[in-house]
Amino acid sequence: MGSLAKKVCVVTGAGRGIGRAIAARAASAGGVVVVADIDRAAADEMAEALGGDATGAHVDVASRESVDALVGGVVDRFGRIDVLVNNAGWDKAGPFVDSDPADWDRIIRINLYGVLHTSRAVLPLMAEQGHGSVVNIASDAGRVGSSGEAVYSATKGGIIAFTKTTARELARSGVRVNCVCPGPTDTDLLASFAGEKLRNALVKAIPLGRVGDPADVANAVVFLAGDEAGFVTGQTLSVSGGLTMV
Template identity: 65%
Template sequence: MGTLEDKIAIVTGAGQGIGRGIAEKLYAEGATVVIADINENSAKGTAAELGSRAVGLHADVTAPESVQAMVEQVRQQFGRIDVLVNNAGWDKAAPFVDSDRADWDRVIQINLYGVLNTCKAVLPIMAEQKSGTVVNVASDAGRVGSSGEAVYSAAKGGVISFTKSVAREMARYQVNANAVCPGPTDTALFASIGGDDPRLREALTKAIPFRRLAQPSDLANVVAFFASDEAAYVTGQTVSVSGGLTMS
């Protein structure tokens, strides 16, 4: 019997990468998992591969009406929402002085407003239930900064601060909120912002005490703990999953 037996969990951006790894872990622990992704085909494909306790739904986290429609569908189908994992994210690497304002908007809309939109839709449901847990996937970039990712770092820093504030506001309803901060992780997004450069990979690997990039499963294990009743008395916390690259 898994630690998430009978729980209803939403994972955003779960069609691939870290989100998919999180969805697989939550499913393995017994949860019913809603794969919410802007790419409906990848959401449904991932859900089909997971099994009968998974459903794939379209959701654009930057659009409040899209998020609300997805959340309403989950509530109607399952009657409750126990876990919200805000994983959807996007970045485009460039020195800040060379960056494009249109990219600032997209980075902030997806990484920060995406979290605000889903929490605005889900937290009232959890408050009414007097139970629930929110796990926000932030980034070590939001804790210590990252060259070439200034706006992304700002957005993820906002996610960390927002998580702490929500944790304070929602504690009276027995709802907790925590942030998980990945370090460099071997995903398609990482490859798209320069991670496919062998020199960069080698330099990063040498800088990480464990001498390897994170795998999605490394993040998923920590998210699953926060999503479980074992973490019921833990709220407002930020945990780095970086192989020791950052320590505090």
């Protein structure tokens, strides 16, 4: 049996990229995975690929109503939520002084409010159950900053602080909350603003000599979500190949 055996795991933004890798790793660890994504077709395709009890679901994490509908549907079907992975996120890179406030709003609504919405819906359920594990996906940009990603970095820093606070508030209820901070990872998001020159520069800067693979992040998430990390809460784990050591 895997470390998430029979645990009901909701993963947001799981239709592609890091979220897709997390969903796959959670399923391989025995979890019953709800693949939640704003792209319902991608979510359903991934759930079908996982097989078993995996199911696809639509969610727009920027909408509290959409999140509440997702959580209600999961509870109606499975009776509980054991693991929540807040992975959904978005960014638009560029110098802050040239940025569009409309983009600020979208980044904040998805990255930060998305985590607030899902946490507000799920944490009371976990507290009532007397158990549960939340893993929030932030970024090393939220720990050390990242040029061209000022607002994104701000939201990810907020997620790190929010993780610590909710971990303190929910610990006596048997609920753990932790945070994973990926460094540069081989996803469509990285490809959208990192050309070959920047990618090569990142590889040279990373002590382990490569950018991350989504599976690297997924392995860390599943560890923190599972019972092996039963005495770990309020922590921030960097998965960056040694790029940041703070």
